[in-house]
Amino acid sequence: MDSDYFVIGKIVNTQGIKGDLRVIPTTDDISRFELLDFVYIDKRGNLNKYDIQNVRYHKQFVLLKLKGVDDMTMAESFKNSEIKITKDMALPLGEDEYYIRDLYFMEVVTDLGEVLGKIEDIIFTGANDVYVVKNDTGEILIPAIKQCILRVDKENNKMTVRLLEGLR
Numbered sequence: 001m002d003s004d005y006f007v008i009g010k011i012v013n014t015q016g017i018k019g020d021l022r023v024i025p026t027t028d029d030i031s032r033f034e035l036l037d038f039v040y041i042d043k044r045g046n047l048n049k050y051d052i053q054n055v056r057y058h059k060q061f062v063l064l065k066l067k068g069v070d071d072m073t074m075a076e077s078f079k080n081s082e083i084k085i086t087k088d089m090a091l092p093l094g095e096d097e098y099y100i101r102d103l104y105f106m107e108v109v110t111d112l113g114e115v116l117g118k119i120e121d122i123i124f125t126g127a128n129d130v131y132v133v134k135n136d137t138g139e140i141l142i143p144a145i146k147q148c149i150l151r152v153d154k155e156n157n158k159m160t161v162r163l164l165e166g167l168r
Contacts, residue, residue, distance in 0.1 A: 004086060005040065005042075005085065005087070006027075006084060006085050006086075006089075006101060007026055007042075007082045007084055008025065008033070008083050008084065008085055009025045009027070009033075009062060009064075009082070009083040010026065010080070010083070011023055011078045011079060011080065011081045011082075011083065012079065012080070013079060014072050014076055015061075015063050016072070017071065018065075018070065018071065018072075019066070019069040019070045019072065020056075020064065020075065021063070021064045021065070021066065021069070021075055022058075022062075022063060023063070023064050023083060024060070024061065024062075025061075025062050026124060029091060030057070030062055032091055033052075033062050033064065036085065036089065037051065038050060038051045039052060039064075039066075039084065039085060040083070041066075041078060041081050041083060042081055042082040042083075042084055043078060043081040050069070051066065051067040051068075052065070052066060052067070053065040064083075098152055098154055102154055103122065103152075104119055104120075104122070105118050105119060105120070105157075106152075106157050106158065107157060107158045108131070108142070108158075108160075109158060109160055110160070110161055110162065110163055111160055111162045116133050116135060116140055116161070117135030118133065118134060118135075119132065119133055119159070120132050120134040122144075128145050129143075129144040130142065130144065131143075131144060131159075140163075147162065147164060148161050148163070149161055150162055
């Protein structure tokens with residue numbers, strides 16, 4: 001079942017001619033790739049396990065070399081695939097931390113009790129994530145910063161926010 005896996009990156013291209021994969025990480029700690037012996041690649045709905053041969057970094061990318069992927073042609077077949085790990089491979093959470101996947105479809109309310117909608121998407125930017133909250137009348141973009149996000153209640157699937165000037 002898909003909920004048993006965490007997405008930790010997306011393969012966006014190849015790197016060089018020896019089969020390296022260029023990955024955009026979707027995890028807060030990109031060094032976590034170095035702690036893994038293997039990953040699962042979701043290639044058009046087919047999930048397969050691949051052993052990691054090498055991990056490097058270039059700009060915002062993780063460069064991943066998988067055993068058995070030895071040329072650019074084979075590596076190209078992985079474009080737009082997701083890199084997944086099982087729940088037991090995930091890093092433990094600290095206090096006031098949560099997994100991104102737990103935020104999807106969470107109800108968002110203001111500190112004044114107004115229901116804004118549900119988180120339908122998350123935009124990963126360089127500075128901070130942005131939550132796309134949708135309701136029947138449209139959407140609101142809320143930056144994932146301490147000034148806006150007051151409380152995340154995973155048990156009740158509710159996020160309380162303070163809307164800064166200009167967010168409406």
